[in-house]
Amino acid sequence: MLPTLLLIxxxxxxxxxxxxxxxxxxxxxxxxxxxxxxLATAGGVLWLLPGEG
Structure with missing residues (x-):
């Protein structure tokens, strides 16, 4: 949800x-x-990348 909002x-x-x-x-x-x-674009894209955890 948050990545979508950041990209919007x-x-x-x-x-x-x-x-x-x-x-x-x-x-x-x-x-x-x-x-x-x-910054909003970078945040949205980085949030979508598979991370550790």
Missing amino acids: LAGVLVGGAVSLHRQGATRGAVVVTAVLAV
């Missing part, structure tokens, strides 16, 4: 970053949004 969040953040860029937002806002999208 990543999609929303990617869309937000693209939208911010198109609207001419500051570079900082776009970069922060994009970095959060990457």
Whole structure:
């Protein structure tokens, strides 16, 4: 359940970053949004990987 939510969040953040860029937002806002999208994607994917335990 959590990996799915993280990947959904990543999609929303990617869309937000693209939208911010198109609207001419500051570079900082776009970069922060994009970095959060990457972190959410990485978290979702890593959670799905088979782990020890």
